[in-house]
Amino acid sequence: MKRLINDGYEVVEEMLEGYAAANKQYVNLDLENRVVVSKLMSEEPRVRVIVGGGSGHEPMFLGYVGKDFADAAVVGNVNTSPAPDACYEAVKAVDSGKGGCLYLYGNYAGDVMNFDMGAEMALEEDGIRVETVTTTDDVYSAKDKKDRRGVAGDLPVFKVAGSAAAKGYDLDQVKAVTEKANDNTYSLGVALSSSTLPVTGEVIFQMDEGDMEIGMGLHGEPGIERRKIEKADVIIDEIMAIILDDAKLVAGDEVYVLVNGLGALPLLDQYVCYRRVDQILNEKGIKIHRTDVGNFATSMDMAGMSVTLVKLDDEVKELLDAPCNTPYYKL
Secondary structure, eight states: OOOOOSOTTTHHHHHHHHHHHHTTTTEEEETTTTEEEESOOOSSOOOEEEEEEEESSTTTTGGGBSBSSBSEEEEEEETSOOOHHHHHHHHHHHOOSSSOEEEEEEOOHHHHHHHHHHHHHHHHHHOOOEEEEEEOOBTTSOSSGGGOOOOTTHHHHHHHHHHHHHTTOOHHHHHHHHHHHHHTEEEEEEESSOOBOTTTOSBSSOOOTTEEEETOOTTOOOOSEEEEOOOHHHHHHHHHHHHHHHHTOOTTOEEEEEEEEOBSSOHHHHHHHHHHHHHHHHHTTOEEEEEEEEOSSOOTTBOEEEEEEEEOOHHHHHHHHSOOEETTEEO
């Protein structure tokens, strides 16, 4: 294992302590519950946005807590959902007394169960209404959109929710526009290696040197097929063909584009990949409104990347472009 840690069993707490210390102008930390809370929340009562999931995907979740994005993040063990009590504590930490809260997280069984329990606790104990939107952008993970995994599409979907809350939308409106953004978000990636688990020091799955897997999930869930690594353009052509077919994008449509690194793929390679994405979209007459390239939703030290497209309408575009200020995303 080529990692710089102390104790694998303490890695999440030590990461949180370091993160909160480095970003003390942005966040407070409830270390016992692993809840990161924004210091920049609006003073006026409004809907609060809470994101969360397992650790190991940084800067996903905690990196987007700040001003006019997420108000809190709940962090679980590596690749493991947060506990229900922690989800509930996040609600108590940020609820404004008016408007309620929205939970946002990837569509994984453990997260669904634990966040649902947190929402029930908030309603029963404190009378706080909590609604939920799960991200379902991974096009290969299931045929039906509602059954898909959430991967790098978390970023634009979360951004839409935070911006809608900042504009004063009520809870039903925030939920509705967030669902609309999610329904129009499509991702697919390729893994070139496994990540390593801090506790064991071992890889999550075995992959032969020189292999790749199209469609692999953030936690090592199986993809479409495993084969030898090919040139970047060949890989992007395959990924884009699948996404464009699934999204039914046509000439004249407008999209937001995210090329996301999974942790160990150099930015040099990511921009080579984006070059081909840009070429394909221009060839097909699909307008690129805005692009992000970098590590936004990782899998620790996994080598690989993904492409995310969000089909835009005027409302989603405006919310994606609205100002925000967090340690890992600023507009």
